[in-house]
């Protein structure tokens with residue numbers, strides 16, 4: 001694959017871009033572009049050449065043609081909340097930020113679909129559906145800020161993944177601009193469509209390396225009639241893990257099944273004041289939704305299972321306010337932990353559910369062996385753990401230990417049949433671990449697909465693989 005190189009005309013690209021999107025939609029001043037030099041990933045930053053804010057698909061297409069002409073790399077950006085360095089620019093890159101293409105274009109109540117521009121904020125999509133009595137389930141913890149384009153590009157998960165799946169399960173179609181500026185319409189409102197390869201799915205989770213997603217057509221569901229939130233408290237982490245296994249084995253699939261360890265509980269409580277039990281070793285936040293009678297029955301069964309496995313208490317949210325407070329507490333885990341040390345490295349190792357207790361214990365042993373501060377929380381129902389390393393990137397010795405710890409955690413996740421990332425993507429942060437997971441043939445196939453769609457290697461170069 002040809003690597004992009006900075007040419008003498010590179011600096012003119014920003015000037016030419018103003019002719020496409022207007023001067024007020026191009027940033028070049030150092031103080032203006034610094035915020036676009038990093039995302040939510042710790043210790044990775046790089047200043048871009050310029051940032052452009054297109055207003056529509058035609059402008060995106062023209063910007064890509066311009067970049068190709070000048071051989072300038074392009075890094076697509078939504079809100080920059082990514083946790084694997086996906087929207088961190090490479091040197092000399094043009095950042096194409098979709099933040100101004102943020103409209104919900106259509107809510108089709110006959111077909112239960114919603115069409116939005118890629119820069120629409122996830123929460124606004126949820127709210128638009130909710131107002132019509134409908135439901136967009138994927139709810140990444142960052143949904144108040146993240147864009148739907150970023151969610152699709154990362155195939156984002158969320159707290160409701162166990163029952164409702166991830167972003168991929170709701171994408172019916174999309175509009176994508178390819179590296180040469182051509183515009184593709186992929187998918188449609190049909191529930192069934194097997195015409196040709198499923199190109200739409202190729203772009204889900206492609207992390208800005210294959211094209212720029214400009215519109216997304218989403219599937220909506222009827223809004224569940226009732227919800228019940230429970231908080232189960234444990235003196236031992238193993239008991240929490242056993243509860244999760246037993247709930248699933250009992251053929252109950254709650255909407256949410258989240259885990260917080262002792263360190264995270266204390267930190268979140270100090271931050272969010274949701275009444276979490278400070279003496280607990282672990283808590284499970286569980287939500288059941290659906291028909292009111294089914295929810296009541298499911299919640300009773302879940303409570304019984306939790307108590308059978310030694311939960312010291314099971315608290316039921318009295319009303320939607322208390323349920324929202326508990327969900328907000330869980331959503332604030334990353335922000336709460338980030339206050340403790342200068343650098344927060346949130347990992348995403350995911351394992352088969354049967355390996356959860358082992359994996360949490362393994363992470364604890366890694367923390368002890370490398371003298372590191374690691375808190376763990378995550379989507380237990382999905383086997384998706386977020387071991388969060390609290391560190392200081394200025395401390396070289398500690399960062400070496402962090403590297404070693406991460407390597408051990410990923411090696412162990414792969415050894416037990418897991419993955420290096422359940423929802424945050426590969427980006428820059430995890431690309432060195434990818435070959436071990438994919439193996440030679442799959443890794444080569446991935447690169448061949450990239451080469452076919454982006455022969456000049458201009459779209460988000462250096463992400464996922466070199």
Ligand SMILES: Cc1cc2nc3c(=O)[nH]c(=O)nc-3n(C[C@H](O)[C@H](O)[C@H](O)COP(=O)(O)OP(=O)(O)OC[C@H]3O[C@@H](n4cnc5c(N)ncnc54)[C@H](O)[C@@H]3O)c2cc1C
Nearest residue numbers: 078079080081082086141147149150151153156157208213
């Ligand atoms: C507090 C917090 C909580 C989080 N919780 C979750 C969670 O529960 N689940 C989860 O999965 N993630 C979570 N994340 C990670 C992050 O929010 C998601 O990956 C989200 O999808 C990123 O959206 P964004 O708009 O910020 O994208 P960005 O960070 O701007 O970009 C992410 C990647 O997508 C590409 N991209 C963005 N827009 C487009 C587009 N229109 N076309 C093509 N490529 C594009 C970028 O190039 C980059 O590679 C969390 C992050 C934070 C900070």
